Amino acid sequence: MTGPAPKSAPRPHRRPKKDPARMVAFTALRAVDERDAYANLILPSLLRKAEKNEGFERRDAAFATELVYGTLRMRGSYDAIIGACIDRPLSKVDPNVLDVLSLGAHQLLGTRIPPHAAVSATVELARVVLGDGRAKFVNAVMRKISTQDLDTWLEQVAPPYEEDAEDHLAVLYSHPRWVVAALWDSLGVWQPQHCGRTAVSELLAADNERPAVTLVARPGRSTAAELRDSLPAEESEAGRWSPYAVRLVEGGDPAVVPAVAENRAGVQDEGSQLVAAALAAAPVEGRDELWLDGCAGPGGKAALLAALAAQRGAALVASESQPHRAALVAKALHGNPGPYAVITADGLRPAWRPGSFDRVLVDVPCSGLGALRRRPESRWRRRPEDVANFGPLQRGLLESAIDATRPGGVVGYATCSPHLAETRVVVQDVLRGRSDLEYVDARPLLPGVPDLGEGPDVQLWPHLHGTDAMYLALLRKKS
Ligand SMILES: C[S@@+](CC[C@H](N)C(=O)[O-])C[C@H]1O[C@@H](n2cnc3c(N)ncnc32)[C@H](O)[C@@H]1O
Missing domain, CATH: 3.40.50.150 (Vaccinia Virus protein VP39)
Structure with a gap:
């Protein structure tokens, strides 16, 4: 005789895995939101601490930095997308949850991280910083976001350009509407021949680019040629306009340039x-x-x-x-x-x-x-x-x-x-x-x-x- 089927044993509780780069990114976002911290000031100190305590490497630091900067820049677009995936106003979502969701949205929509990895890493982060209950909510929202790419989402959540051009661009390029309006007004005065939809879109898109690090050779103390000679050839290019400028290419590090260390040169746009x-x-x-x-x-x-x-x-x-x-x-x-x-x-x-x-x-x-x-x-x-x-x-x-x-x-x-x-x-x-x-x-x-x-x-x-x-x-x- 067979007895009643045994109840399946409860799954043993697995402790969530801490991911140091995402933890640093979350901590930085909280500091920016809660304490009005500046990302460019708070992040270096968090990275230094993580380097000491968590064995952070340069690669982890670059990843955490990209997560923080990317999430903060694109927050307007991500908020509109997250808002379309939940059934309450964003203002009613706990800011901690919103920061985890924004970080997750950035990984899904703004990086090359494979979607399954972005979802599972975000849910793990939610388990660590929010607890298992709210991690389920995060999981559901992340799965919804992962169903479409960024362009498809933006087309869906931004009002049509013809109906409200400023709001459309504000959502597409993640700027407050009043900033879009102000930049557009100014572009209209300075560049009257090139201030249409394409030009203002290019301007807003440029605001979302990470600027190249540019060095200045202080005249009489160093030269652009000297700065370039002290860097591997592939890590620098000449400035576009200033005779004193050297632009670092991805990966170039000002700290290795002796003239910078000696204050004969500096970092300057x-x-x-x-x-x-x-x-x-x-x-x-x-x-x-x-x-x-x-x-x-x-x-x-x-x-x-x-x-x-x-x-x-x-x-x-x-x-x-x-x-x-x-x-x-x-x-x-x-x-x-x-x-x-x-x-x-x-x-x-x-x-x-x-x-x-x-x-x-x-x-x-x-x-x-x-x-x-x-x-x-x-x-x-x-x-x-x-x-x-x-x-x-x-x-x-x-x-x-x-x-x-x-x-x-x-x-x-x-x-x-x-x-x-x-x-x-x-x-x-x-x-x-x-x-x-x-x-x-x-x-x-x-x-x-x-x-x-x-x-x-x-x-x-x-x-x-x-x-x-x-x-x-x-x-x-x-x-
Ligand atoms: C835009 S920043 C200048 C940047 C600087 N020229 C550079 O290239 O590094 C403006 C500076 O003006 C200073 N400032 C504000 N009010 C001032 C005042 N009443 N008198 C003098 N400086 C003032 C601010 O503290 C700030 O450092």
């Missing part, structure tokens, strides 16, 4: 190099001995200006209001062959007499909408009102820079934002209230760089120039 070089090249009338960088921290442009000044026997004063950033400026300028001084001072209450300087740069604090490639979380953190809030400070710093300039000298107003309200509008407002200034055409001072607009000021673009979206206006104080 080519757009920033062009701005500093253009200010240095602008014609001044008469004396050219004393230069000012009024917003110098952390010191990238100041270091290039100081090196250029030294070649001409001029001196640079690098001023910065935040003491810890002034310390970074001092580090950047260390070893400069010519005279320089680093001071901590509020540019609105100058520590110098009016008319003291022959050349003045103010690279003002701004929304940073021109550097979205580098700061993957910033687009989600910024608010439209931030742009308005920077306005008085930007105008004040420009006024003060003009006051610091002697008649016949030049002032450069720069921002790492292409937002019109932070760029041309600020300069035009200030010019309207004064009669002692004239524009200098900045375009010839960026030799060989195309698509700069109608002048006299210039706007660089990631999709056209491969640089951050730096703006520069040059003004001469009338004698």
